[in-house]
Amino acid sequence: KSSASSGSSDLSSVTLAVGDTGWARAQAVLKLAGLDKTPYKVKWSVFQGGDLQLQAVRAGALDVASSSEIPPVFAAADGNANFKVVAVQKGTTLQQEVVAPKGSKITSMAQLKGKKVGYVKNTTAEYFLYELLKQAGLKWSDIKAVPLLPDAGLAALNGGSIDALASYGNSIIAAHGQGATTIGSGADILSGNFNWEASDKTIASAAKRAALADLLARVNKGYAYIRNGHETDYAKVTATTTHQSVSEALSQYKAGEQQRPTTIGLTTKAAIVSEQQVADAFDALGALPKHLDVSTFWTDVLNSDLRKALAS
Amino acid sequence: MSVQEHVTPGAAPPGNAGEPAAGPEPGAGPQEAVAGTAGTRAGAAGAGAATSGAAPTAAPRLTIRPARQARRGFRVPRSVRRASGPVGVLLVWYLAGVSGLLPTSVLASPVDVLRQAWDLTANGQLPSAIVASGKRAATGFAIGAVIALVLALTAGLFRLGEDVVDSSMGMFRAIPWVGLIPLFIVWFGIDETPKIALVALGVTYPLYFNIYGGIRSADSQLIEAARMLGLGRIGLIRYVILPSALPGALIGLRYALSTAWLALVFAEQVNASNGIGYLMSNAQQYFRTDVIVLCLAVYAILGLLCDFVVRLLSKRLLTWRASFDGDGA
Amino acid sequence: MSVQEHVTPGAAPPGNAGEPAAGPEPGAGPQEAVAGTAGTRAGAAGAGAATSGAAPTAAPRLTIRPARQARRGFRVPRSVRRASGPVGVLLVWYLAGVSGLLPTSVLASPVDVLRQAWDLTANGQLPSAIVASGKRAATGFAIGAVIALVLALTAGLFRLGEDVVDSSMGMFRAIPWVGLIPLFIVWFGIDETPKIALVALGVTYPLYFNIYGGIRSADSQLIEAARMLGLGRIGLIRYVILPSALPGALIGLRYALSTAWLALVFAEQVNASNGIGYLMSNAQQYFRTDVIVLCLAVYAILGLLCDFVVRLLSKRLLTWRASFDGDGA
Amino acid sequence: MSEQTLSKTTLTETKNASVEIHGLSRAFDGRTVIDALDLTIEQGEFVALLGQSGCGKSTLLRILAGLDDEISGQVTVPSRRSAAFQSPRLMPWLKVWRNVVLGLPGKPDRALATRYLAEVGIDQRAGVWPKTLSGGEAQRVSLARALVREPELLLLDEPFGALDALTRVKAQRLVGELWQRHGCSILLVTHDVEESLLLADRVLVMDAGGIAHEVTVDLPRPRDIGSPEFVAMRTQLLAWLGVHDAATNAAPNVDGNAAA
Amino acid sequence: MSEQTLSKTTLTETKNASVEIHGLSRAFDGRTVIDALDLTIEQGEFVALLGQSGCGKSTLLRILAGLDDEISGQVTVPSRRSAAFQSPRLMPWLKVWRNVVLGLPGKPDRALATRYLAEVGIDQRAGVWPKTLSGGEAQRVSLARALVREPELLLLDEPFGALDALTRVKAQRLVGELWQRHGCSILLVTHDVEESLLLADRVLVMDAGGIAHEVTVDLPRPRDIGSPEFVAMRTQLLAWLGVHDAATNAAPNVDGNAAA
Ligand SMILES: Nc1ncnc2c1ncn2[C@@H]1O[C@H](COP(=O)(O)OP(=O)(O)OP(=O)(O)O)[C@@H](O)[C@H]1O
């Protein structure tokens, strides 16, 4: 049994308030793998987005949040961040695409010049759209960028209000379902890094650090457990909350894991560099009040604990 | 009330058969002389206008027909007519889906939604979501209603209260909830409290505005009468002010009840793993239009239910009122 | 109206100096005999109760004091009292910030907000946002008001209209806007139209409910009178129904005006690059509490302004009304 | 003058009906208020209606006004009617003069309104809100509003109830004049027996849901309140109403045991 | 009986005031309605107030009721007053009987309400909503509501205006009896000169914002409407009110040119 080997023997008094996104994925993984009996208490809270989790962290209502690389950039933009990124989760970057509607003559990013392109503001979609445009030799101002939420974006794409849409997840799947074609993919632009952020207060407590390291290791183990022949069980759990069919969920999961297996690891220089790139992109887009040095909200204090926990 | 007036110049009105009423009766000899006295007043104006020597025609008359008689023939029952609106919406929706006017990616077809409803009811998700949201809505509504009542009474009864409370309410009302969510998290944490608080907030405003307005539209004559009867402040509130404000309060209630459910769409984005708001924003994230539309439908049904309750309540509470209830069409 | 009644059993009330009124006057000889006739009625009940032989005390009397006299002494001016609410809120906010009760990461201090307001005004962002939102709010409001009026008249005047419209409105109201945004985009595109449509939608409901309720609370006696006066349907609406519904409509207006601004918080998430809603949701994403709070403050001020307008309007439009205006405190 | 009176009489004889009611019944929640009532009012006839409080006079008027159709029976009335209700029912949101000419075709004619308001003695209050009127003033506005319409049938429900003696006399005279001038039919509900005898061609007493008694007042106008016929009719009507002249004198009864 | 009348007279002489008004003025928007009015009502005195429509009678009553303090001058009244207003002002949301005992201390006493409703002849309508009452019925409920309180000072603003002759006599008798029994002071506004002379100890005529005329009615009760003193007083009061007996007979004037 994996235990917190970091010495702090009594974790029973520790309670971690952990944020989870969407349909409580990490929580479900632990349960499925039978790893949810922790020697400390975990209070899971489900939010509809990483930004909301970070809001809660800032307000002191959460100890730990998980998000993509984007939200912490904004959450730290005012220089008052009271959290640090403590671990990095690798995951799939599939279904992060720029698509054109069925029958569109647009087939490449370069053709987007002067066109209306929908995107989800302040998300990975904005980032990879920016980067893809740059790769195609276009500036952001060369397109008519239309900020839209995913559902609104798809509606706009179908309704012919926009010429292309940069979005992610099921909106892209749905778009393909209606005959949309991919004209750019974020798969190779996005790092696939998902951050685990902990509040400064949490980091300051050795017991909580130990508990967090143990928890992250368990989640990591849980993903490994699923890959190891329990894909269908996982897909079943997924399907009930995302209201998909099990086969749909399974194939989606398999494709994702094939591209990049989900693992949790330490904070690394490379991850910080990747985050800095994101920050710089948003800076260039004029979304940040001032230049942001992302390393100010990264830390390696959990690394030693986490390394041990992962190894055990 | 239907006014069945058929002006029939100088002749018996139709439907008045067998009764040779009105008009120049056969054998009415001294007709001219009479008409000369009665005069004819085509235009209704002219106070001292002299009686003109116009043609001596009898005045148009009409028969007041008993309501029962008028109501003969087939009548669509009330409940059917009331259902026609919602059913019509359903139909349009279905046709829009079938005709391809609305792609299912935007608005799932009724059939898909029904299937989803069946599935989610079978696996218990939908009932438990309604129960979870219902609890929050009920608690929040109760709290909000009490706050609204207290504030409205303070503002309605005391000039000082009006000055302090009413302007603040106008101000607060304009502040969007969404902007307050971070504050709510600080004050109330991320458990049930902030959700209930949001519902309470959403409910307070419409109730406040309507109760306050109702209090201020209380008839000053009745208030004077009550003072003369020796009613104290409490008595005045109990027997005059609150009943006066009741019709307005019921309008506010109609609005507040649906707001209670709506507030949860936002409230249940924060740390909720159940509730219709959660179900809905989750579906939004995973792009399940059938679930989204199902949630919208659930909201609509809840809205109809709440409306029904308010309607019943109004009927019971406002029997004393003699007011306009639309014509008899 | 202040009722200055000081019950002073058998003695001249205070403040009534120089006037030896009431009570057993010195030299009032046949007092007993009179009191015997007048009787004493401690409890007010008992219709046929025989006159008891209680002690012959004079009845308590009181002086009705002129209002002018009562109002002597220092009085806080009305405007100051009205301002006290909002100013009080400001003060609490400032103190909460200074005392560290509210971390600035959650709620920026008034000073920061003021600075932000200055900056954004200087670079023109704030004024242009207000103008952009203002245009949308005004257009949407106008459209929504017309729709609400038409629907309320239809439902209020015709039973059939009520059956079809009213239940549908109760249902639609319960459907959250947010869920409708994709539909709006399909129907109205992504430019100004869907934003205006959202505002119109938000405005329609409170106005509808209040106007409809107002129509239905029209005094049936006045409607009868109007019918007798020969008013046709249009005249009835113009001269009786609408004025009857006016007080209610003004309550709805108060609510609707602030809703108009609120709707933009959601509407301006769709392809907007200006407007307060945009500024605000943007700031929310960037965790700029100073900008968020600035936006909230702008909303609050706009709310106060709208309230002020409605207040003025009410004063002008409801001069005919003899209703309760709170006590004189 | 006597000529005109004659023409009235002729009219009554020719049976040229303005209002015809046959077997009219009206019940409220099962309580029958008007029960198989028959009544014909001739064109140009002035009919007064007496009756105990709550006997159904206002109900009858509302039916004739076309405001109540939950009836059984046959009712035919002129299409041009106007009414002064028992309570003034002024639109509180319209200035007094506007109330008077409300519903008349064409542009609101303030001069016309003021003329009629002057006739009832309140033209100087033409421009105020109804809420500032005294009880009698409101009643006079309501009367002016009914008269300005010059209808075929004028329904008056205790139109002078809140007026002092002098104002009342003036208002009565005004109604009488208009009636003479326009030859409309009038149904006047009143509680004042003398008033009914001074004004009407025929006085009806309503009771038990029908017209219980009827007096045709064939006295020349103006009528002498002291003439024997007048006194006899007055006594008869009061008796039908349950009052014997002696009773009038008995109030207040100091013995305390003469109460009904 | 005569003994009681005597004690009243004594009372008037002892000047044991119930109501004292000195230099009372009231203006509406600059229009003075009551102008330096002085009036004293003794304990147990029954005062009737006559006056042209709009002369300020109701305004005076509202001031005495303590409902209007935009006044200047000195007004002292008993603290226990009750009033029947010119319009019934029933709470539409309370059943009739509940309206009657509203504001009385203790549990609402339906028996008490029914007793008083019976006295005004509408006990069988005790359990209905006010909206279903006829004009006269509502007025009687309002009267019952004022009487049930048994106040020191009873303010009645045309309480019998909408009542038929019989009901009116009964209601007058009831008020007279209650007054005898409880010895309260009464200020009765009425337009009926005979009524005022039948009921009151003193009849006031209000005009030009003050008490213009006053008659002390020192006739024994019950009073004879035909007695010479009565007729003389009646003629005098009518004259003060601007009506000369002859004028009453002139309505309606058929010539059409005798209008004021
Ligand atoms: N609130 C008010 N604002 C302005 N004027 C008013 C107001 N109330 C009453 N008046 C005016 O004051 C005058 C006296 O009114 P009041 O009601 O006392 O008359 P009244 O003697 O009772 O007459 P009536 O016999 O017709 O009831 C009237 O001319 C009336 O129009």
Ligand SMILES: Nc1ncnc2c1ncn2[C@@H]1O[C@H](COP(=O)(O)OP(=O)(O)OP(=O)(O)O)[C@@H](O)[C@H]1O
């Ligand atoms: N809407 C109603 N519902 C139930 N009963 C009613 C309604 N309207 C009137 N009544 C009853 O019908 C009877 C007749 O009423 P109506 O108003 O015609 O009397 P009225 O003869 O005009 O009396 P008054 O002289 O007092 O005005 C009364 O007993 C009254 O209570």
Ligand SMILES: [Mg+2]
């Ligand atoms: Mg009546």
Ligand SMILES: [Mg+2]
């Ligand atoms: Mg009056």
